[in-house]
Amino acid sequence: MSDEVNVIVLAAGNGSRMKSKTPKVLHNVAGKVMIDWVLDAVEPLSKNKPIMIVGVGAQRVQEHVGSRSEFVLQAEQLGTGHAVQQAKEHLAESTGVTLIMSGDTPMFQPETLAEFVLEHNRSNNAVTVLTAVTDDPTGYGRIVRADDDTVIKIVEQKDASITERRIQEINTGVYIFDNKLLFEALALVKNNNVQGEYYLPDTLDILRQAGMQIGAYTLQNFTESLGVNDRVALSIANRVMHQRINHQLMVAGVELLDPESTYIDADVVIGPDTIIEGGVTILGRTVIGQNNVITQGSRIVDSTIGNDNVITASHVETAILQNNVTVGPYAHLRPQANLGDDVHVGNFVEIKQATLGSNTKAGHLTYIGNAVVGKDVNIGAGTIFVNYDGVNKFTSTIGDHAFIGSNTKIIAPVDIATEAITAAGSTITDDVPSHAMAIARTRQINKTDFWERMPHKK
Template sequence: MNEEVNVLVLAAGHGSRMKSSVPKVLHSVAGRAMIDWVIDAVKPLTDNKPVTVIGVGAESVAKHVGDHSEFVLQTKQLGTGHAVQQAQERLADKVGVTLIMSGDTPMFRSDTLAEFVKEHQKSNNAVTVLTAMADNPTGYGRIVRADDDTVLKIVEQKDASVTERRIQEINTGVYVFDNQLLFEALAQVKNNNAQGEYYLPDTLDILRKSGHQIGAHTLQDFTESLGVNDRVALSVANRVMYSRINHELMVSGVELMDSQNTYIDADVVIGQDTVVEGGVTILGHTVIGRDNLITSGSRISNSEIGDGNVITTSHIENTIIENNVTIGPYAHLRPDTILKDNVHIGNFVEVKQAMLAKNTKAGHLTYIGNAEVGSDVNVGAGTIFVNYDGVNKYHTKVGDNVFIGSNTKIVAPVTIENETITAAGSTITKDIPMHAMGIARSRQVNKADFWERMPHKEK
């Protein structure tokens, strides 16, 4: 019979080596806060909500995690053992096992943790330690084993002897304890070490001396054990996570032409046969359909993109793009843009809070803001939708089959009806009725022989 599984996440530290005002566990790895990765990884293990120990930045961490966890507060950071003790009131009376892990270890997979818990439950261990073999173990706690290969103790880097520092098997900081034995042992932990802190690993020696068995389970993939203590480690974690994500996308039928230089967040969805060139960044909750081409230098965030689109070196945020749309190069689609089927947005065109209906084209050097633009509209080069008077923004409505001449300025609020034309160079401040042409510019006057009046330099 499976024992009840409890989960305790340690997330009270500030992470001074991050050199940041943001609590360490809220720093992002591939689009998710580190603590989100941890909470998501443990969800399949138990129906019980995890208990998260918070301290520095407690309010912001609790607000971010929300109802995905329960919380206990560690007001003073006196070590990992002290952190676990803060959950005693919540967990001490529970029967079963408790998985303990840190909120700054975003790389663990759910399957790895499930296997680890299962191995513990099959054993007679009072505690099982998740270990890994490190080529360079500097900074990690070392696993000290007895002659019979059982675990004697875990010794921290600062307290390790020269011989112990040569050990390559390291502590990942993840444990499964018999829940009641955990808190019995914690009551005996002392702080007579270099840091004057209460170390959770000291419980292992206490339990062993009480006649209990201490076991270890070794990771197959060392990268899962990567913790994040500074910006260098954060960069490594991002690189590993992006590599995982890209691998899964390629296996599912997405073509990444240079996967090592393509950055796709964890919550992005991309359909088969979409081609993504190198140097592309796709962020947030973006959903991309099938058979798209996204070229180098594009950056897309929190957008919905259909099928058969070509996006060339452009910046897209909070935008909905339907099917067979062409964008760029160097277009900027800002929040609340909607592009219907077969729209063309060309080079150096910016769109914001606007809907462009099917078959509409804006080819060059244009700004469209706070507008509803109908189908089969041609927006000439240099057109500006003048939507802001310095205090308020106003709306423009353009009907179907409209031809907007180059260098037109449309001063909102204004309505341009179906099948109308604006003359090139016009400043439109009034509505244009159906089938009319709007002209708003001074007549050209040619001054004869004016060249002769100009001062000329001597040749």
């Protein structure tokens, strides 16, 4: 038998049970689009690009997948057999084997599929079916075996008898065929069933009647075979994939205090000795170094975090933290927030599109936007960088060692120089030179005996 392996991915279905405008295979599972999980699993099997059968939402699927696959359109959804038949033009000359699987089964692991292909190649089967055993086979096609344990056929639940519905061995929807025999059998498939569709499993009975050997390979882990047909199944897929991700991280030295309530996306990278409490969500392409502590209630998205940082119950989006930084509780680091070594950002501080130099402190109740702040700067409580005039945003700069008094309003664009000071309660509209103190507030006036004039005294 040829070593050539072809792969067909079925991704043409409507996915109506998802109740979504998004094609089913484009829904996310643990931070990765479902069809990408499938492609990651099958790509190591073959030097050829997979052939993806697309239909409903074809353009969106093709735009997302791009050059990772060849595409064939199934203009009318007439069943799995009809879908595979659309790939005949691409595979007519192949003398190898063809793996067929669905685009809504994101939990198959590459190692499982590689073993499946190897098992088929060891056998003399015309087709090998990947099966699984489950206590609740509802909704799955059942594997019907002969007394000698060979596979006779697969019967869909809609067409199964009462006896056949009691069978607990189910069809996962994954097959390997001898490619030539696959398309010969497909040409003989009829649509005389409840749905009026051309079922791919019907090829098994056709091949068996032609004297061909039908094989089966049973999964060790049933959860790998779970498909996603609705939001309930999608939640299960997310749970399974998050468990895998968390397990891999813990094995690599990350300490997850409550893995069941910790949600980490597939592309996140975390270094050893980082401690993550329960109730933490880490998404996108976040990279986190070593010896960090991230506490309950934190949400981190597409950010880069160095070593020895503490993030307490805060939100971090597309931000950069260097080393020994403390953030929170209840801080909000927005896109392009860049914190240098030993920076402290305290409770209810919001930072966007701003760089803070090393050892700078913003302890509480502050907004820093469109700013370049030097090192060793103290930013007092209630400080606001007023950066937007309703049309444009402007940048302010703060020099090293500056002291920004509490409740200062910095009206951009201004330059507060090195070792300059602003008095508490000031509204700064002009540059402040080095070593100067800017006071910009109304002089206090005390009205004596004013209490007696209050209305409640009359």
